[in-house]
Amino acid sequence: MFNLLREKFMKAAEKIKEKIYKKGEAEEVKKEEKVETKEEKKIEEKKEVKEEKSKGMSFFDRFKITRTIKRVIKKEVVIVEEDIEDILEELELELLEADVALEVVEKMIDSIKKELVGKKISPDDNVEEIVYNAVKNSILNILSREKIDLEEIIQKNRKEGKPTVIVFVGINGTGKTTSIAKLAYKLKNKGYSVVLAAGDTFRAGAIEQLEEHAKRIGVKVIKQKPGADAAAVIYDAIQHAKAKKIDVVLADTAGRQATNINLMDEIKKVVRVTKPDLVIFVADALTGNDAIFQAEEFNKAVGIDGVILTKVDADAKGGAAISIGYAIGKPILYLGVGQRYEDLIEFSPDFIIKKIFGEEDIKFSTEREF
Numbered sequence: 001m002f003n004l005l006r007e008k009f010m011k012a013a014e015k016i017k018e019k020i021y022k023k024g025e026a027e028e029v030k031k032e033e034k035v036e037t038k039e040e041k042k043i044e045e046k047k048e049v050k051e052e053k054s055k056g057m058s059f060f061d062r063f064k065i066t067r068t069i070k071r072v073i074k075k076e077v078v079i080v081e082e083d084i085e086d087i088l089e090e091l092e093l094e095l096l097e098a099d100v101a102l103e104v105v106e107k108m109i110d111s112i113k114k115e116l117v118g119k120k121i122s123p124d125d126n127v128e129e130i131v132y133n134a135v136k137n138s139i140l141n142i143l144s145r146e147k148i149d150l151e152e153i154i155q156k157n158r159k160e161g162k163p164t165v166i167v168f169v170g171i172n173g174t175g176k177t178t179s180i181a182k183l184a185y186k187l188k189n190k191g192y193s194v195v196l197a198a199g200d201t202f203r204a205g206a207i208e209q210l211e212e213h214a215k216r217i218g219v220k221v222i223k224q225k226p227g228a229d230a231a232a233v234i235y236d237a238i239q240h241a242k243a244k245k246i247d248v249v250l251a252d253t254a255g256r257q258a259t260n261i262n263l264m265d266e267i268k269k270v271v272r273v274t275k276p277d278l279v280i281f282v283a284d285a286l287t288g289n290d291a292i293f294q295a296e297e298f299n300k301a302v303g304i305d306g307v308i309l310t311k312v313d314a315d316a317k318g319g320a321a322i323s324i325g326y327a328i329g330k331p332i333l334y335l336g337v338g339q340r341y342e343d344l345i346e347f348s349p350d351f352i353i354k355k356i357f358g359e360e361d362i363k364f365s366t367e368r369e370f
């Protein structure tokens with residue numbers, strides 16, 4: 001996941017570092033570091049017996065000395081635009097190739113420049129940290145936006161005695177039905193009651209697919225015949241939820257291209273009639289820039305509140321993941337990361353940063369439950 005982005009950002013960071021090292025006439029120095037041994041840690045924990053235990057221990061028993069070779073600049077460096085211009089231009093092109101949206105690329109490059117140009121780096125500074133932080137911050141700036149706290153919304157509505165209605169929209173095959181099932185599973189496990197609305201009355205087999213998921217998760221589906229009015233089906237589900245005091249209605253809708261005027265009119269009607277608390281756009285990460293274009297079009301047509309980005313487990317590029325929220329100015333709520341009910345994780349900028357910079361090896365399951 002995100003291998004391409006990782007490669008490009010790392011390469012740029014390495015090149016910037018090299019430039020700084022060269023300018024600062026870096027040399028390799030041996031650095032000695034004292035590393036506490038396990039024994040010393042134990043002693044620290046049991047302070048009362050410290051004296052006793054450490055008596056018979058030599059200094060080298062307690063501390064290990066490790067010698068590492070470090071590159072350190074000899075003289076102060078001030079980064080000027082020309083130092084990093086070429087590197088950032090190359091990064092700009094590479095990010096576009098990785099499906100990062102143009103406005104997002106521009107903002108990131110700008111952020112790196114702002115953080116680095118004019119910066120004084122002295123021999124005591126950690127060059128590596130300064131460069132990596134500048135790159136990481138450029139991504140964090142893009143990803144950080146106000147979060148939607150779904151549980152807070154559900155609990156507020158519950159207090160007012162009404163269900164929380166979420167309508168899922170998007171183009172065909174992006175993973176709407178699957179994401180509804182995963183979210184129903186998650187909410188049910190958290191103790192909320194859930195009903196599904198089979199609002200995809202258009203695609204053959206869509207109602208059965210939703211029913212199959214519902215059976216396995218243990219929630220009810222409100223449905224009508226194929227071809228029925230989607231708004232009416234979802235309306236029925238809301239009435240059912242009100243009558244039975246069910247916390248959440250998750251409504252499926254047919255997949256549609258934003259260019260299909262008839263189907264876009266239908267989804268507008270769904271939103272007008274059912275007045276959902278949230279309209280969630282389900283986007284397939286693998287479709288890159290098209291996902292962003294479609295999200296923008298759906299947002300114009302019906303107003304999207306947030307995004308679920310699916311198939312992130314198979315996304316080698318990562319461009320859509322870092323662009324889509326910024327492009328439409330709406331948060332990503334969840335990431336779909338596989339084909340099991342539990343494979344829906346809450347989105348966080350930190351998670352993406354860890355993925356790109358490989359600080360944590362987050363592995364996804366390739367098991368299939370559906």
Ligand SMILES: Nc1nc2c(ncn2[C@@H]2O[C@H](COP(=O)(O)OP(=O)(O)OP(=O)(O)O)[C@@H](O)[C@H]2O)c(=O)[nH]1
Binds near residue numbers: 200203256338370
């Ligand atoms: N690897 C992976 N596959 C996923 C994920 N989410 C969905 N899928 C797969 O994507 C395919 C399409 O998912 P659906 O949920 O049927 O898509 P849909 O948007 O409801 O489709 P339409 O009703 O045609 O619009 C299925 O094979 C899912 O198993 C994910 O996060 N990771």
